[in-house]
Amino acid sequence: MSYRTIDRGAAATPEPVARKIRGLSDRAIAWIFVAPTIFLLLAINIFPLIWTIRLSFTNYKANRINREPEWIGLRNYERILTDSDIWLNMQATAHFLIWTIFFQVLIGFALAWLINKKFKGNDLWTTIIVLPMMLSPAVVGNFWKFLYQPQIGLFNYIIAFFTGKEPSSFEMLGQVNLAPWSIVIVDTWMWTPFVMLICLAGLRSIPDYIYEAAEVDRASKLRQFFTITVPMVLPFLMLAVLFRGIENFKMFDLVVQLTGGGPGSTTELTSINLKREAFEKWRTGYASAYAIILFVTVFGLASIYVKALNKVKER
Amino acid sequence: MAYSKLATASAIAIAATGVAHSAQAEDLTLCWAAWDPANALVELSKEFEAQSGHTMNFEFVPWPNFADRMLNELNSGGQLCDLLIGDSQWIGGGAENGHYVKLNDFFDNEGISMDDFAPATVYAYSTWPKGTPNYYALPAMGDANGWFYRKDWFAREDIQAAYKEATGEDLREPQSQKELLQIAQFFQGREIDGKTVYGAAIFTERGSEGITMGVTSALYPWGFKYENEPGSYDMEGAVNSPEAVEALEFYKTFYETATPPGYTNSYMGESLDAFKSGQVAMAMNWFAFFPGLYADPATGGDKIDFFVNPPQNIAASTLGGQGISVVSYSDKQDAALEYIKWFAQPDVQAKWWALGGYSAHNSVLQDPGFVDSQPFAGDFLEAMDGVQDFWQEPAYAELLLAMQKRVHDFVVADQGTAQEALDKLIEDWNEVFEDEGKL
Structure with a gap:
């Protein structure tokens, strides 16, 4: 039956095309299929990357089309790496990255563990919990701005209720010591459900018979948790950390809506600073060098992390 | 026979007029910020549409995104805007980067004289290099940063007595x-x-220009200067003079002791909201908003009054306002120039003021009835006498963002001292001018 189908297909192929294809090797045909993708990849990713590297050694400004760019060697890199303000931006990014991942993993795993227990209304709670990650970051940024408003914001009133402080006595978005935490809170609120879903997938992939065997061996619940649950969910958790790490390294919209990088430059993450250099100050060459430094940083860290992830998977 | 000849001639004339109109009629797009005066301009432009046969379209962008959006449009050679009412600080970039059409020949041919406009507005909105007779815009909207206050609160006897006592x-x-x-x-x-x-x-x-516009409203009255000698780019001792340091400290004290809680990232909209909601006794904002504030049913009318930015060592106000330019990438430049010619007419300028726009035309400003025409008209004239503007260099965006960062770091984030903020600002600005080849 299948033989006859192939025969029919071959007979239906126009003779000139069939002759041409017959003249090509399997390797050539494979190249024909892959070539458009490779071409697109080169055009959209590789060429701009090479072009950016080239621009990073010049003083090119995209808004000064009449000015010929000059080759300035490593000057842009030197400026960036010796600029104390850039290091402050890096610190702000690291603070945001580390604490958001910490809280999201902690709370996300805890929620997944709870949701994984069978109880009434389980599905409804899952739906409610994942709602924040379905919202637009711009919308989330805007309504949290209202929640944080010192005079009418609900957040300040809740804190005031528990601490007895005056609601307008502290400004989550306006105080240097609080603003970095305010963006951590919002990002955690929004993206913890994502980590929870990945952990839930991990928890549900653990076969019941492993726990049953552990029960037979009289392993305690705590022991089961640390010797079965955690190791088996760990690759999923690490994947979630990788996703959130990459996402938060390039975090822009949410923070711009909330603080605009302020107060001062307290929450000016590298992505916000890079955007300002590239598209507000139009220092294209400088911004290119900045982008390359960030790219190398993320690429290097992600490579090390992926290797670690693979090792965990192999275990 | 004579009747039929006349009818034929009339028909030909009408047809010719129709052809001429349809041949020249263009769809023009004017770009500006989305704010009260823009609505007045839409109303005013209906007359131009009726007279010229052209259709006017408008692209109004909210202020926080206005510079970003429009400068991107210009830098990419975009044809969205045929006419642009761009900020005064863009004139250097507009001229040097070839974004704006130079208007000298057009003004000469059409008999438009810059002497008919207030000198401060011509200097600020039209000329590049500064003060030279090279015109890239027609003064369109005079503006300055001023103040308004709750006149009804100031007039209350209990409040007056409490103030006297305090x-x-x-x-x-x-x-x-x-x-x-x-x-x-x-x-x-x-x-x-x-x-x-x-x-x-x-x-x-x-994010954009807010705190710089606010801080300069304190810096200028203290006598702040950008350079020791105009055009020298020599800033040491001028930008960080003792007067400048004192003014910046003053602004920080103002922020810390006399503004509503949570007022850390506020500009025009927030200022208007704070006043209209009855939250504050006074507010700073651009004169452009004053007609709308006066008309506000809750806090306008006899509850509001206006004053010019108070002096300290000298009388000075931060300049706002814009000139109207023809975008060089437009392929409808003739029609765009026609609009400017129409807009420059004294009677159109008078209507512009009556509708809520701020004319910079002498025929309007020097009219004997001008001062009494609106409760803020006199203050506007006084403010325009002492306006000062930010750098108008092609690298203005870099210069502005550097100042935004340094003063916000000091005033709002409480980092470092005023002296350090201004010293660092000079370093930033020196770097920009070195990159520009001007130092």
């Missing part, structure tokens, strides 16, 4: 920056009609 002085429109602060501090946290109110709404916005 300060030993009479409560009045402030005559100096320090008196302004004193009044704002007096109102800060005060109970009025059972509601807690605050001193004043000032500009603290970080």
Whole structure:
């Protein structure tokens, strides 16, 4: 039956095309299929990357089309790496990255563990919990701005209720010591459900018979948790950390809506600073060098992390 | 026979007129910021449409995104805008990067004289290099940063008595920056009609130009200068002079002691909201908003009054406002120039003022009835006499963002001292001018 189908297909192929294809090797045909993708990849990713590297050694400004760019060697890199303000931006990014991942993993795993227990209304709670990650970051940024408003914001009133402080006595978005935490809170609120879903997938992939065997061996619940649950969910958790790490390294919209990088430059993450250099100050060459430094940083860290992830998977 | 000849001639004339109109009629797009005067301009432009046969379209962008959006449009050679009412600081970039059409020949041919416009507006909105007779825009909208206050609160006897008791002085429109602060501090946290109110709404916005426009409203009256000699780019001792340091410290004190809580990233919209909601006794904002404020049913009318930015060592205000330019990438430049020619007419300028726009035409400003035409008209004239503007260099965006960062770091984030902020600002600006090849 299948033989006859192939025969029919071959007979239906126009003779000139069939002759041409017959003249090509399997390797050539494979190249024909892959070539458009490779071409697109080169055009959209590789060429701009090479072009950016080239621009990073010049003083090119995209808004000064009449000015010929000059080759300035490593000057842009030197400026960036010796600029104390850039290091402050890096610190702000690291603070945001580390604490958001910490809280999201902690709370996300805890929620997944709870949701994984069978109880009434389980599905409804899952739906409610994942709602924040379905919202637009711009919308989330805007309504949290209202929640944080010192005079009418609900957040300040809740804190005031528990601490007895005056609601307008502290400004989550306006105080240097609080603003970095305010963006951590919002990002955690929004993206913890994502980590929870990945952990839930991990928890549900653990076969019941492993726990049953552990029960037979009289392993305690705590022991089961640390010797079965955690190791088996760990690759999923690490994947979630990788996703959130990459996402938060390039975090822009949410923070711009909330603080605009302020107060001062307290929450000016590298992505916000890079955007300002590239598209507000139009220092294209400088911004290119900045982008390359960030790219190398993320690429290097992600490579090390992926290797670690693979090792965990192999275990 | 004669009748039929006349009818034929009339028909040909009508047809010719129709052909001429349809041949020249263009769809023009004018780009500007989305704010009250833009609505007035839409109304005004209907007359131009009726007279010229052209259709006017408008692209109005909210202020926080205006510079970003429009400068991107210009830098990419976009054809969205045929006419652009761009900020005064863009004139250097507009001219040097070839974004704006030079208007000298057009003005000469059409008999448009820059002497017919207020000198401060011609200097600020039209010329590049500064002060030279090279015109890239027609002054379209005069503006400056001014103040408004709750006249009804100031007039209350109980409040006047409390102020007298607290300060030993009479409560009045402030005559100096320090008196302004004193009044704002007096109102800060005060109970009025059972509601807690605050001193004043000032500009603290970080992202675009807000805090720079606010801070310069204190710097200029203290005598701040950008350079020791105009055109020298020699800033040491000028930008970080003792007067500049004192003014910056003053603004920080103002922010810390006389503004509503949470007022950390606020600009025009927040200032208007704070005033209209009855939260503050005074607020700074651009004169462009004053017609709308006066017309506001809740806090306008006899509840509001206006004053020019108070002097300290000198009288000075931060310049706002814009000129109208023809975008060089437009393929409808003739029709765009026609609009400018129409807009420059004295009677159109008079209507512009009547509708809520701020004309810079001498025929309007020097009219004997001008000062009494609106409650803020006199203040506007006074302010325009002492306006100062930010750098108008092609690298203005870099210069502005550097200042935004340094002053926000000091005023709002409480980092470092005023002296350090201004010293670092000079370093930033020197770097920009070195990159530009001007140092």
